[in-house]
Amino acid sequence: MSRKGSNSLQIRQYNERVVLEAIRKLGQASKAEIARSANLTPQAVAGIVDSLHDAGYVVRAGKRHGQIGQPSVLYMPNAERAFSIGLHVGRRSLNCVMIDLSGKVLHRLTHEYAYPTPDVVAAQALAGIAEMESFLTVPLRERLVGVGVSIPYFLGAWRTDLGFPDSIAAAWGEFNLPDYLIEHTDYEVFFENDASAAATAQLVQGRGTAERNFIYLYLSTIVGGGLVLGGNIETGPQGNAAAFHTFPVSPSRLSSVAPPSGRFELLQRRASVYVLLQHLRANGVQIERAGELAGLGARAEPYLREWQEDCADALAQAIIGAASVVDVEAIIIDGILPPGPLADTISRVRSCVAALAPEGFVAPTIRQGELGPSAAAVGAAVLPFYANFAPNNEVLANKF
Structure with missing residues (x-):
């Protein structure tokens, strides 16, 4: 669902925020397009856009020609x-x-x-x-x-x-x-x-602007996540929503990872980047940070692949478990890995989800985020x- 504004004069400030958010997400848009995105009447939006323009929050970005009637004036955020x-x-x-x-x-x-x-x-x-x-x-x-x-x-x-x-x-x-x-x-x-x-960055800056309900997984030093429902980040009363690092999964198959003390392992001990770095070092590959992966070449490839397979299997378990409870459009995976290894890991996740999914489970779209280490x-x-x-x-x- 998209946010809905109100035409009530008493909450004009709220509607101004709805309109400004719509303009930011659209990039450039006419008043008619803004009204459709904000779920407000064209008359209400016309006045609000004019006010935002007068206050310096939006600027005119030219006109769109080639349509029936007068050319449409386009508006965009005033970046400065x-x-x-x-x-x-x-x-x-x-x-x-x-x-x-x-x-x-x-x-x-x-x-x-x-x-x-x-x-x-x-x-x-x-x-x-x-x-x-x-x-x-x-x-x-x-x-x-x-x-x-x-x-x-x-x-x-x-x-x-x-x-x-x-x-x-x-x-x-x-x-x-x-x-x-x-x-x-x-x-x-x-x-x-x-x-x-x-x-939040994925929701506002990435392709997440087109999706209002998704689970976000971030492969960092310790794996983490976020939950977006109806275009809002949901953290929960204790802040534990989508705290995937503690999700229980089966034990790791990596030789460098000690067996868990109980029946299950934590997702963080299979899908975190520190586990990858430790696995590489345990096999004689000198590395301190994930950014160095791109320069290691063939000597790191076998051990990187071992971690990717183990990581993908664990993430697939977590995705199936989470998506069985919360129905979302997409699983968006991003992280601090270089683009190539990240894309390959996500491809393996898709394959593992397809292989592990029980009968009747409809898997959400699984795709890569756009922001990488800066997210x-x-x-x-x-x-x-x-x-x-x-x-x-x-x-x-x-x-x-």
Whole structure:
């Protein structure tokens, strides 16, 4: 379902957000096309578009000729009317991006670290914000609407699996990143789980704009996910919706993975990128980060393929289980792997789902996302726009 506006004068501000969201998703559109997308009357949309134009949120983008009647005036977002900064605090790096109101990524940077200690993360976050600010003139800095931060739940957890020192978890237990950033910046700060933020980026920036109901799987250091229903991210009362890392699956077949202590294994110990890196190292391939995969060539291929087959089998189990409970149009898979290995992994997932699906199970479309390693940072940058401009600002955007 698409969001529906109302023609009631009492909620005109809500309808303005509905219209602005429609224009952002359409890119360029006439008033008639905007009205159809927003489910509002043409008369209501005409007045709202004129108001948004007067306020500088949309601009005229020319006219469309060749149709019956007068040429249609096209409108598009005024890209320089608002900007947002997004930070993704990962377990191995901090990624920072700036986007404009049209959703275009203007600048990006990455800071890598051995471990995500609070002092390193805090310092690099402030440095990233300052560098993003420097790309804007002083007048344009006034149009920065906020900073979004995507960060894994329990950043210092799973230290045995990831090889983190015990001190990492203790340090994060004593450090409040939201409070720190609010104290040291002049912007509103919005936080969300990294996988949910990546799903938001797919919904707003990727081909997910054409799908209103999908499960999003993100193959990162630890696998995660997001659930989109009716065009909204659903995180649940405890934030556990689509937390796929704890999904129970059968034990791994990889020689480098220890057997589970119980009957089942966690999905994170089969479909996470850290498992791939450990499997490569266990077989004599020196690698530290997923980005190095593209340069390893034939010597890594047999062990990459072993992980892909094991990962695809586990993901297929999780997909069938999840889609048996929540009916969605698509499963969208993205991640930090290079494009080639990611596409090959997804192809294997499709085959495994087809082989494992029980009779009567109708599998959703399984396809690749478009944002890759930048998804969580772009999703973070979307959070301030959700809070300031989206019709429903309670879905994400937990403002501190």
